[in-house]
Amino acid sequence: MKRIKNLIEKCKELAFDLNFKRAKEWKAKENNRILVGHMPVYFPREIVHAANGMTVGIYGVGDRKQIIKGDAYYQSYICRIPRGIIELALDKHFDGIDGFIFPAICDVIRNLSGMFQILEKGKFVSYFDLPQNFQPEIGGTFYKSEIEHVLEAIKKINKAEVTTEALNNSIELYNINRRLIKNIYDKREKFPWRLTAEEVYYLVRAGLVIPVEEHNEILEAVSDFIREEIGEPMDKIKILVSGSFCEQPPVGLIKTIENAGCYIVEDDFMLGSRWIQGDIDADTDDPLNALVEAYLTQSTFSSSVYDIDNPKEARLIELAKQRNVDGIIFASPSFCDPALLDIPIYEKACDDINLRYISIQYAENTGQFKNIKEQVGAFSDSIKLWGEEVTAD
Amino acid sequence: MSSATKQRAEVNKERSMILQKEMAGKLFKDLSTAKETGKKVVYTFVPGNLSELIHAFDLIPVYPEINALQSGMRKKSGDYIREAEKYGHSEDVCTYVKCDIGMMLKGNIGPTGEKIPDPDLLLLSYTGCFTFLKWFESLEDLYPNVEIAMLHTPYQKDGEITGEMTQYMVKQLKEEVIPKMEKVSGIKYDEDKLKGILENSVKTENLIVDIFDTPKNVPSPIDAYFAGVYYIGPINIGFRGTPEAVNYYQELYKEILERAEKGLGPVTPEGEIEEERFRLVVEGPPNWTSFREFWKLFYDLGAVIVASTYTKVGGVYDMGFRHDPNRPLESLAEYCMNCYTNLNLPQRIDLLEKCITEYHADGFLVNSIKSCNSFSAGQLLMMRTLEEKLEIPVGFIESDLVDPRYFSYANIKNRLESFFQMLEQRKLIIE
Numbered sequence: 001m002k003r004i005k006n007l008i009e010k011c012k013e014l015a016f017d018l019n020f021k022r023a024k025e026w027k028a029k030e031n032n033r034i035l036v037g038h039m040p041v042y043f044p045r046e047i048v049h050a051a052n053g054m055t056v057g058i059y060g061v062g063d064r065k066q067i068i069k070g071d072a073y074y075q076s077y078i079c080r081i082p083r084g085i086i087e088l089a090l091d092k093h094f095d096g097i098d099g100f101i102f103p104a105i106c107d108v109i110r111n112l113s114g115m116f117q118i119l120e121k122g123k124f125v126s127y128f129d130l131p132q133n134f135q136p137e138i139g140g141t142f143y144k145s146e147i148e149h150v151l152e153a154i155k156k157i158n159k160a161e162v163t164t165e166a167l168n169n170s171i172e173l174y175n176i177n178r179r180l181i182k183n184i185y186d187k188r189e190k191f192p193w194r195l196t197a198e199e200v201y202y203l204v205r206a207g208l209v210i211p212v213e214e215h216n217e218i219l220e221a222v223s224d225f226i227r228e229e230i231g232e233p234m235d236k237i238k239i240l241v242s243g244s245f246c247e248q249p250p251v252g253l254i255k256t257i258e259n260a261g262c263y264i265v266e267d268d269f270m271l272g273s274r275w276i277q278g279d280i281d282a283d284t285d286d287p288l289n290a291l292v293e294a295y296l297t298q299s300t301f302s303s304s305v306y307d308i309d310n311p312k313e314a315r316l317i318e319l320a321k322q323r324n325v326d327g328i329i330f331a332s333p334s335f336c337d338p339a340l341l342d343i344p345i346y347e348k349a350c351d352d353i354n355l356r357y358i359s360i361q362y363a364e365n366t367g368q369f370k371n372i373k374e375q376v377g378a379f380s381d382s383i384k385l386w387g388e389e390v391t392a393d
Numbered sequence: 394m395s396s397a398t399k400q401r402a403e404v405n406k407e408r409s410m411i412l413q414k415e416m417a418g419k420l421f422k423d424l425s426t427a428k429e430t431g432k433k434v435v436y437t438f439v440p441g442n443l444s445e446l447i448h449a450f451d452l453i454p455v456y457p458e459i460n461a462l463q464s465g466m467r468k469k470s471g472d473y474i475r476e477a478e479k480y481g482h483s484e485d486v487c488t489y490v491k492c493d494i495g496m497m498l499k500g501n502i503g504p505t506g507e508k509i510p511d512p513d514l515l516l517l518s519y520t521g522c523f524t525f526l527k528w529f530e531s532l533e534d535l536y537p538n539v540e541i542a543m544l545h546t547p548y549q550k551d552g553e554i555t556g557e558m559t560q561y562m563v564k565q566l567k568e569e570v571i572p573k574m575e576k577v578s579g580i581k582y583d584e585d586k587l588k589g590i591l592e593n594s595v596k597t598e599n600l601i602v603d604i605f606d607t608p609k610n611v612p613s614p615i616d617a618y619f620a621g622v623y624y625i626g627p628i629n630i631g632f633r634g635t636p637e638a639v640n641y642y643q644e645l646y647k648e649i650l651e652r653a654e655k656g657l658g659p660v661t662p663e664g665e666i667e668e669e670r671f672r673l674v675v676e677g678p679p680n681w682t683s684f685r686e687f688w689k690l691f692y693d694l695g696a697v698i699v700a701s702t703y704t705k706v707g708g709v710y711d712m713g714f715r716h717d718p719n720r721p722l723e724s725l726a727e728y729c730m731n732c733y734t735n736l737n738l739p740q741r742i743d744l745l746e747k748c749i750t751e752y753h754a755d756g757f758l759v760n761s762i763k764s765c766n767s768f769s770a771g772q773l774l775m776m777r778t779l780e781e782k783l784e785i786p787v788g789f790i791e792s793d794l795v796d797p798r799y800f801s802y803a804n805i806k807n808r809l810e811s812f813f814q815m816l817e818q819r820k821l822i823i824e
Contacts, residue, residue: 073773075791077485077763082770107523107734110548111771114738118774127550127737132519132526132543133565142547142561306517306526308533308541335485337766341527344481345534361483 004225007218008199011206016064018088022210023056024096032158036150037094038101039085039109040246041304042275043128044291047147049170049212051160056097057208059270060084063250063365073115079335080363081247082112089121098157099124101150103272105246105304106338124153130295132306140292147288167287173212175279180219181207182274184226185266189323192238192263193231195222197254204270205248237383240266240325242316242346243332243339245302247364256369257329261380266323268302275300303338312342313349320355326383327356329376334361356383407660409645416627416637418505423453425507433513433577436532439707441520441546441729445590445634445716446570450578454631455509457528461492463504465681465795473499474796488764488796490528497535512536514577516570518544521706521734522767542573546729552740554730562726588718590634595718597633598710600642601625605711607649608699608752612669614652616659618698619688622679629707661692670695671816674748676741676775677760677768678703680792683800687792690806694813700748702741702768705733712744734767742775749783756816758788763799786819788812 014022020035027033034053038045045055061067061084069090070083088094100122102113113127129146133139151162181204188195195203203222207215241249241257245268257264277298281290299305301312320328328350332339343359350357358379360372427434435452437443439459447454464470473495474488480498482491496502503509515532519525533541544565547558571582604624607614615621624645632638652658658666662685673691675698680687691698708714714731717724729735736744749757759776761769773789780787790808793799 075761075763075769075773078766078770104548105523107767108770110523111738111766113550114741115771115774117737117739118742118778127548129547129550131561132545133561133569135568138561138564138568139545141564142557145555145557145561303527304523306530306543308543332483337486337524337527340483340486341490341524341531343483345530347481348534361485 001230004222007221008202011202011218014209015202015205016062017209018061018065018093020056020093020097020209023054026054026211027096032160034098034154034158035096036099036101036154037097037122039103039105039112040270040272041103041105041302042130042272042299043101043103044147044295045212046167046170046174046280046291047151047162048154049173050162050166051151051154052158053154053160054211055208057205057270057272058085058088058100059205059208059248060364061088062248063252063367067365077335078108079247079333080365081333082108084364085112086115089116089119094121098122099126099153101126101128103128104130106336109246123157126150126153130305134296134307134309136293136296140296143295144288144292147291164285164287168282168284171280171287171290172282173216175282176216177207177212177219178274178276179279180216180223183223184219187223187226188263189238189265191226191229191233192236192265193233194226194229197258197264197267198251201251201254201269204273207273208270235384236261236263237326237380237387238263238265238324240264240320240323240328241331242268242328243303243330243336243343244269245271245304245339247333247336249331249362250364250366252369253331253362253366253372256373257376260373260376261384262329262376265325266319271300271302275302303342313345316346317349317353317355326387327358327379329379330357330359332359332361334363407648409641409648412637412641412644413623413626416632416641417630420453420630421503421505421507424455424503424509425505427453427510434510435514435516435577436512437516437518438520438522438525439629440522440732440734441518441544442629442631442633442707443516443518443544443570443725444628444631445587445594446566446574446725447516447631448590448634449583449587450574450580452514452574452578455512456630457493457532458489459630460496460503460509461489461795462681464492464496466684467504468682468797469496470682470795471797487524487528489794490524490531492795493528494531494535512539514573515539515541516544516574517541518546518729520546520729520732521548522765524767540573540577542570544570544729546735549730549736549740552737554727558730559723559726562729563722566722566725584721587721591716591718591721591724593636593639594634594716596639597628597642598708598715600639600646601628602710604642604646604649605700605704607653608672610653611753612656612658612666613672613697613699613752614649614657614659616661616692616698617704618675618679618701619661619684619691620659621698621701621704625704625707659697661688663689663692666692666695666697668695669697671756671813672697672699672752672754673756673758674699674745674752674754675701675703675758675760676745676772678706678762678765678794679760680800681795682793682797683802686802687800687805690809694809696813699752699754702733702745705744707732709733709736709744738771738775742778745775745779746783749779749785754785755820756786756788756812758790758812761789761791763791763793764796765794786812786815788815
């Protein structure tokens with residue numbers, strides 16, 4: 001028990017280490033190792049790993065750093081996450097990180113890539129244009145060229161020749177990583193009292209800033225630990241949280257939701273770590289193609305993707321049913337066009353099957369949760385009191 | 394009457410203005426009778442619009458953001474936005490989207506008072522604005538069985554268009570967009586017809602470049618922002634590639650050249666500007682709900698906009714791009730990737746620098762729009778970079794596209810007056 005508590009405490013420290021100490025230590029141990037920072041939501045980290053690199057998830061500063069300079073770079077009506085990232089860049093927290101990847105999600109993150117170019121941060125800055133076309137010959141070919149573009153940028157720095165064997169190995173390590181995370185979520189679906197959502201958050205977020213091999217060890221230890229009964233079930237409803245895939249909710253918000261009568265058994269925090277559903281072929285002559293294929297056919301749904309033939313509202317409802325949740329909390333960052341513009345579509349889909357939901361907005365540095373606690377508490381009570389009226393199938 | 398404008402009993406309508414009105418009138422007439430005539434309707438967006446392809450299939454375009462800005466100018470957008478917010482949309486999100494959705498929820502009545510027909514095709518060529526993608530997801534929700542064609546335009550992340558980017562788009566055009574257009578219109582793709590249309594586009598684009606180059610004259614014969622948004626009207630509502638557009642721009646250019654030869658300044662709603670006191674380059678879209686009041690704040694003090702980035706959202710032609718009838722699909726792809734908000738920030742800065750330098754601007758002004766992150770995110774750094782590089786006075790104001798709640802007249806007036814004072818002082822020092 002003590003070991004697990006220590007592990008979680010370690011993950012908590014790592015998750016919010018804004019100096020990325022562990023990653024920099026890893027890099028310092030060998031010449032030609034490189035660090036590549038990436039923003040949310042999804043980036044195929046396998047390719048960096050195979051090129052003798054390590055990815056560093058840059059997911060904002062939360063409530064851990066006061067923003068002073070960052071506010072001078074953004075108007076009041078733009079979300080919080082880029083302010084913190086610029087603040088970190090200007091305060092030299094990213095020194096030692098060789099390149100930066102800005103995956104396609106919204107105009108703010110896209111333009112942040114241009115700001116990094118102007119400020120000359122890192123040895124390369126790359127907007128990662130995830131295709132919205134899912135045909136192998138069209139979107140697949142383009143996606144492969146995007147991956148190759150990143151590999152070329154890395155090669156210019158460390159001269160890494162990425163072999164098939166290395167890529168297969170990296171793919172397998174991340175397969176294990178996703179499997180272990182999924183196992184923890186699956187276990188929590190049935191026994192959410194064995195780990196809190198806050199603890200799971202630290203566990204998964206830490207994985208963004210440490211070597212995947214180390215993260216897998218931690219996840220394995222935790223998976224073993226929650227195999228057996230611990231803790232006491234409480235009279236709470238099970239819910240899914242949606243909308244927090246980019247700017248992260250403050251930990252206080254996660255705690256508040258769970259303290260107000262809910263178990264969060266599904267969420268989209270750090271969605272990129274769980275983006276690919278299932279394993280990617282790790283025993284292939286063409287591992288880049290395996291990564292491409294996985295993106296085209298095994299991606300989860302997200303507000304950053306418009307898959308015309310596979311509507312996200314249907315997939316959200318399917319996920320809610322799989323996880324057997326009592327309701328959904330749409331928790332979106334203020335001024336987040338992708339998340340907020342999806343809400344009416346999602347709400348309509350929930351209404352169609354009489355699945356309960358509420359919507360709340362936050363910023364990564366929100367510090368007051370009284371109103372949210374009351375709102376979530378009322379939501380939880382209403383489901384507990386009148387839950388039999390709900391038909392989620 | 395302002396001090397800087399010459400009084401006129403009535404502003405005479407130039408022939409180009411009459412032509413433009415006739416063109417817009419015909420478009421809306423075609424739309425209102427589409428069901429009777431059997432013509433199919435395609436909803437699409439201004440940046441990266443595939444006008445030539447739309448004409449090649451005899452489709453009629455509807456531009457939701459044009460509807461939104463017209464609703465703003467007709468003072469209807471406030472109600473529409475509230476309607477969308479009642480429907481569940483957050484106060485925080487793009488007001489073009491909300492205005493459009495509100496308008497549809499209220500019956501989709503267009504500027505002529507007639508209902509805009511439902512779409513037969515949603516053509517999502519999302520260029521330079523991620524929110525377009527979300528917008529069409531919302532439209533799909535309102536029109537659940539409509540055909541959708543997606544054209545993903547890669548971003549010019551490294552300030553260039555690569556072969557992979559062009560090929561990606563051409564493949565999408567061939568295998569996704571054109572088949573959907575054939576299906577909806579019942580017309581086979583005819584490349585020769587497209588080439589003929591593209592020839593008109595080239596003529597139009599040459600004229601547009603010439604027109605927006607006339608501010609090299611002192612005084613500038615045009616205001617490249619407030620009047621500029623009218624000048625780009627025909628190409629932004631689907632007329633690029635038509636003989637009507639060529640005719641309109643020829644007429645407009647002729648009128649502007651006449652003004653330049655006579656040494657006249659721009660025409661405003663209250664007459665022509667008598668004295669050009671400040672020459673500005675403006676970044677960002679205008680406010681539509683108080684467009685006239687906004688413009689008046691400038692012309693009252695003799696401020697003329699000699700170049701604006703907003704007039705380049707539907708295409709950047711002054712860096713050399715032209716549609717190419719010999720490479721029809723490739724050039725459509727390159728056009729999409731060349732729209733202003735699809736340029737990366739260093740490219741945008743370079744373009745602004747060119748405008749400031751070539752048009753001898755006294756100052757650079759950002760109108761930062763709450764609704765438009767595509768424009769707004771990064772503007773403060775762009776402004777600072779230009780200020781340091783060119784040692785030019787910079788100004789910053791904030792408003793919104795079509796949400797009247799975000800147009801603070803007094804605040805903007807105050808900031809502009811301070812900015813103009815700064816320009817005045819600088820002129821005195823330089824002289």
